[in-house]
Amino acid sequence: MRFIYIRLVFVLVLVSSSFIKVKAQNVEYKAFEQKNAQTVLVETSDGFYQFEFLNSASLQVSFLAEASANIESSHAVEVSKSNISIDPKVTANNLEFSTYGIGVKVQKQPFEIRYLYKGEELLKHKNGFSTDEVKVDFKVDENEILMGGGARALGMNRRGHKLPLYNRAHYGYETRSEQMNFSLPIVFSSKKYLLHFDNPTTGSLDLDSQFNNTLVYEASSGAKRFQLIAADDWETILENYTDLTGKQALPARWTLGNFASRFGYHSQEETEMTVAKFKEEQIPLDAVILDLYWFGNEVMGTMGNLKFEKDSFPNPERMMKRFKDKGIKTVLITEPFMLTSSNRWDESVQADVLVKDSTGNAATYDFFFGNTALIDVFNPIAKNWFWNIYKGLKKQGATGWWGDLGEPEVHPEHLLHYGNQKAYEVHNIYGTEWAKLIFENYQNEFPKERPFILMRAGYSGAQKYGMMPWSGDVNRSWGGLQSQPEISLQMGMQGLAYMHSDLGGFAGDLLDDELYVRWLQYGVFQPIYRPHAQEDVAAEPVFRSKDAKNLAKKAIELRYQLLPYNYHLAFQNSTKALPLMRPLFMEEPNNFLLYGISKTYLWGNDFLISPILEAKQTLKKVYFPSTNNWFDFYTHEKYEGGQFAYVQTQKESIPTYVRGGAFIPLAEIHQTTEDYQFNNITFKYYFDEKVEASQRSFYNDDGKTAKSFEDDAYEMLHFKIEHFNEISELQIEHQVEKNYTTDLDEIHLEFINWKKRPISVQVNGKTISFEYENHTLFLKKISISEEKTQVLIRH
Incomplete structure (x- = not known):
């Protein structure tokens, strides 16, 4: 009987194939x-x-x-x-x-x-x-x-x-x-x-x-x-x-900082206590995210309220102002579902902002949180109504927006959207239209601000509305971590370069400090640094074990040191669409072997990252691209390009390498990006004999004003170094555009892998003192007061 079935299938395939060929011909x-x-x-x-x-x-x-x-x-x-x-x-x-x-x-x-x-x-x-x-x-x-x-x-x-x-x-x-x-x-x-x-x-x-x-x-x-x-x-x-x-607009600098988040903070007291704990532990923090308890004491039955629950958040304005005074922004979750039990149900029906059924009434149906309808973000009336809610919350002190469940998570086929559009026609663009609603209203009413829009679903081109996507409710497990680089790398190649994960994993109650630390160490080199999870196990480092907390703190501090580098990556993405996380095949596009690799990737142009994705892993296989030699970021050990190598892992960090010839800027550690200045930065140059000359640039502006680049309100620091037989010449050009006032007056330089002590060092013709130790040359307090600075190093 099975033999007859197989033959029948084979005949059907032949018939189908013949039909296709005839049709084409x-x-x-x-x-x-x-x-x-x-x-x-x-x-x-x-x-x-x-x-x-x-x-x-x-x-x-x-x-x-x-x-x-x-x-x-x-x-x-x-x-x-x-x-x-x-x-x-x-x-x-x-x-x-x-x-x-x-x-x-x-x-x-x-x-x-x-x-x-x-x-x-x-x-x-x-x-x-x-x-x-x-x-x-x-x-x-x-x-x-x-x-x-x-x-x-x-x-x-x-x-x-x-x-x-x-x-x-x-x-x-x-x-x-x-x-x-x-x-x-x-x-x-x-x-x-x-x-x-x-x-x-x-x-x-x-x-x-x-x-x-x-x-x-x-x-x-x-x-x-x-x-x-x-x-x-x-x-x-x-x-x-x-x-x-469309290209992604440059986000505010604070979005590259550390977030405190969980599902969720139940009260104003709990939220303020959490922020105070970060301050007590001196772990940098730039934002706190409030999940759905901000508008209701219960998970069920309150979605759609979209007002602070006064019993648990008695004075949100004061809370958010206190946070803002400390340099910490408040981000609120919002959903597009309006439960029939919501305090706003009657208002939403009277305002006619809900998706309809075939009878012209608000279409209701059941899903996890209760009996609901859906806000119709395609309806101009609904857009204005929804935006006025955001505007009111912004006036209270909210700084950023989290749009959850925007697939939409439950979207029955019989629903009819504005213009008689069927659910299947607009399902995939619902999240994008939602982000567009917020983004365009900011452009119209707050044109100088850069909105933060965290969204769980969208369509191609969503990046032009400032969308920050994340990879959904990943399991809190090693398997969950292992898929994250692939997801971010693929999405970056499709225009959405800020795809990131709930650091530490979201779903489940697994308490695994090694997994948690490795995920947060990986997070240093992914677009948004946002630990988030179900509350059974703490997502915030301040509530973890002493060892996990200290290792997480070290990772977060490195994230803040890398702000000048990361902000330039964001600038490159906004102007040229270069992803922040880049697959290896971008480096060697004709090496087909690299198209299958996601466990090692490039962070911008000059970092090679290989996160630890397995428990108790002591050796990690890393491919070093053939385009350069690479240096261990922590030990300065050199690796020849064009080879795989097994490297020893370290508890304190993940394998991190720097391209030969690169300049890496490291800022001072601040507790919030509000205190960041583009000044007193240490630029580490990684000398490699095979790189006779190299140049890099770093972008800076005030970190918050929209269209700073387009309005000539920025500065750039350009480095160009050339090596000759007896001398190395570094040219530093400080480009300050007409509508920008700079704070930059001095930098520090470190030349890594510098083979021997120099005979002398001159800056703009004047001999200066220097330090030399362990093949590293240190030049401190180099003045950048002039437009161009020349550094000559005699070998």
């Missing part, structure tokens, strides 16, 4: 038209392919039923006017058009479309767009590595998986999660291209799950459109992708 090429300098329209028997060159590296492809059909507007992509001009080449059986980089080759008979980069094939349509459904497929190379699809825990190479495009929370996940809060319709390939399927409706992304070298995108409805971006390097691909979908 039945598509006939008819004609083409060049609509403008950068757009070509190709007519087929099935419909029209429109190819629009957005720049030399980006191509938008749309499939239209009619040549004059309107193209649906995009929720993610904003296409600016292109200055590209193409010249189609026509032969008897081919039509070709391209920029210097990306190109299209259309074969007329049998009809086929191929996409090229600098003449080399990237991929080709297998059957093209479907006429009766939103579906398109591609033929991919047999050994091609496929990544993307948003936040998942599947390994870096996600080929072989069919990924649902439906944002959904996964409580307590560990090493594997096929569906999470950010399901982005994006694929990027080891062949150095990125595909963005520009349609937010629910669907699927099949990355060759049938192992027949086929990539398939399907959606429930909406536009038949994608963007293809290709370049020689990943930096250019990311910059071009975010030119289309």
Whole structure:
């Protein structure tokens, strides 16, 4: 019987395959038209392919039923006017058009479309767009590595998986999660291209799950459109992708500091006691986050109140002012659900701000927290109503916003949103629209402020609304920790560079100090430093064992020392879309072995990080990229690039290395970023004989005013060093823009791996004293009062 079943399946597969081939061969090429300098329209028997060159590296492809059909507007992509001009080449059986980089080759008979980069094939349509459904497929190379699809825990190479495009929370996940809060319709390939399927409706992304070298995108409805971006390097691909979908605004400096958070603080007294404990232990702190108890004494039945519970928070204004006076910001959780038991239920119904059912009434249904309706963030009236709540809380003293459950966590299919939009049409963009509501109102009403918007779900392009995503309710376990670098690295390559985790893990009551410390040590080198967990076991270091507390304190202090480096990473992300956490393959894009590695990564350009992800691990296998030699950040031991090495682990830190030729700035340790100054910083230079010259720059502004860079209210410190036979010359340029007043007057320099004691050191022609010990040269209190400073070191 089983034999007959297998034969039947085989026959069905053959029939299905034959049908597909016949369908593809039945598509006939008819004609083409060049609509403008950068757009070509190709007519087929099935419909029209429109190819629009957005720049030399980006191509938008749309499939239209009619040549004059309107193209649906995009929720993610904003296409600016292109200055590209193409010249189609026509032969008897081919039509070709391209920029210097990306190109299209259309074969007329049998009809086929191929996409090229600098003449080399990237991929080709297998059957093209479907006429009766939103579906398109591609033929991919047999050994091609496929990544993307948003936040998942599947390994870096996600080929072989069919990924649902439906944002959904996964409580307590560990090493594997096929569906999470950010399901982005994006694929990027080891062949150095990125595909963005520009349609937010629910669907699927099949990355060759049938192992027949086929990539398939399907959606429930909406536009038949994608963007293809290709370049020689990943930096250019990311910059071009975010030119289309938007770049993340530079966040306030305090967001790079330490947060106190748990589920949750039950009272004003408990919150103030926790902050006081941080001050007592002298552990730096910049923000405290209030989970849902701020608006209700109970978990059940209070969601939607969105007002401080006076019994437990009798004077929130005074509390938040006291915190602010200490340099500590208050962040409040908010949810989009309005329970029928909420104090605001009648108000929300009368204001007509809730998602409706088919009868036109507020649609109610049951979920974990009670009987509820959903705030319709697509409705202009609801947006204004919701924003006025935020504005009122801001007036009371709140500084940042946490948007939870925004998938939305429960979102029945029968719900009808503003404009008669069905739930499946807007489900994936609900979180993004929510962030947009807050971000744009800040731009309109508080244009000088940089909002903090922590969100659990969203869609491609959400970064342009300042969204800070996190990886959801990860299990408090080693398995939970092990998946975190992969999730952040993948999301950074898809534009959302601030993806981070609940440090220490969220779900469960495991008390494991080693796991906790290793997670917080990893957190130094991930975008947002926010320990958070269920309250059964403390998330805050001040309530852990003495040993765990001291090790956590050391990690947090390093985080604060790295503020000048990390703030420059944030600046680079806001201007060029470079992720803060970068996969190794960005360093060696043609080394296919590196596409599978997430357990070692780059933090910015100059740190190589290999977190400890296993219990009692004494040796860690680390790959050192071939582009440079690398130095142990703590011992200064040198490692040759282009090799794997087993390194001894240390209790006090995770394996951390610095690129040869790099300058690493270390600030003084402050208890809050409010006390930070871009002054008295120690710049460590890592000398390597193979690096004859190197240069680095570091950005600084007031850390809080929006558009400081655009408004010329910033400074940059530029370093350029060159080594000659008898002398090394360091040029320091201090660039201060017209609308900025600097505090910088002196810095300190340390030259690591400096082979011998110098004969002399001169600064701007004057000989100065120096210290030399253990192959390190120390130059203290170098004046930066002048625009340019020259340091000459005679060997």
